[in-house]
Amino acid sequence: MSSPAFRIEPATPADARAIASIYAHHVARGTATYDVEPRSVVATAALISEHQAKGWPFLAARAPDGGVAGYAYASQFRPRAAYAWACEDSIYVAPSQQGCGVGRMLLDTLLTAAAEAGFRTMVAVIGGGEPASVALHAACGFAHAGRLTGMGWKHGRWLDTVYMQRALGVGTASPPQ
Template sequence: METGESGAGSCVLRSAEVGDAAALAAIYAAHVESGSASFDTVPRTVAETEEKIRDIREKGWPFLVATRGSEIVGYAYASQFRDRPAYGFACEDSIYVRSDHVGQGIGSQLLAALITQSTAFGFRQMIAVIGGGEPASVALHGKMGFEHAGRMRSVGRKFGRWLDSVYMQIALGEGDSSAPKREPDERKAPSK
């Protein structure tokens, strides 16, 4: 998959590859070390990032990188919102843009493509869990049609201060207006 648009903020989007791990780890590390978007306090290693790419791709979920020329300037992926089977149609988005490229439309381009690919996968709801209630992330998700779904106050602590998590949500495809073609794996109680 490769997409691109013309314009100052445009970049080329493609599927993530394991070989991208060092660049993605560096982008994530900058957010962990200086921001509240991630509640991690220690950045992922390159090896952990390689494993994340493999895991998401093996499940068929979208994992995108944004490039300008030969440089990776951002990435986004969707993963199942929670690991229990009944959550199988809800995903959580994660988007990180290299700090020297923030505010250039890359996040919008990544999120639009992520919504499209997550819908194609069969997810029916996308949840944004916005660490620190980051205003730029709230604005980005609102611009893309997400609605406020809640705020968990002071659930994180980083850089000597309490942090909220803001939840935003958007329906994908038919949302909850129809039943999916497949049901999640459910364990049935033994018959008596």
């Protein structure tokens, strides 16, 4: 069920405490991230600021009460220059907001924002092969690009990593600007 009451807008360093809290939940209880220690509020604020400085999207989903219901961002896939047009997405939703359409709203908006930032392809690196994340990305036009087995050890088990990919804008139909 989707709620039009949610707003998607650029995150600011003032959102760092709420975003760090959402991430901490996923670090402690989930397999979507292979982090085993949550990111601090200071490190989260720095990550948001770094994205702003580079012109990369970092979005927050706002609940009707103004609180952060989830967040998403796109970062250059790898640091080498040839990867400048490829990005990786990260999306995390507050546990109380899962199943409300927040992830879909975030990813739809992130796809547009990443294309506007100059990225030509987006890669989803899905830790644990999380079925909900695979389904979300597939619903947004991502195609399966590979699976790496046993890439992480968390919560007492080996985890696979699923790769999915989607073109942005004109994709690879023309050289980058």
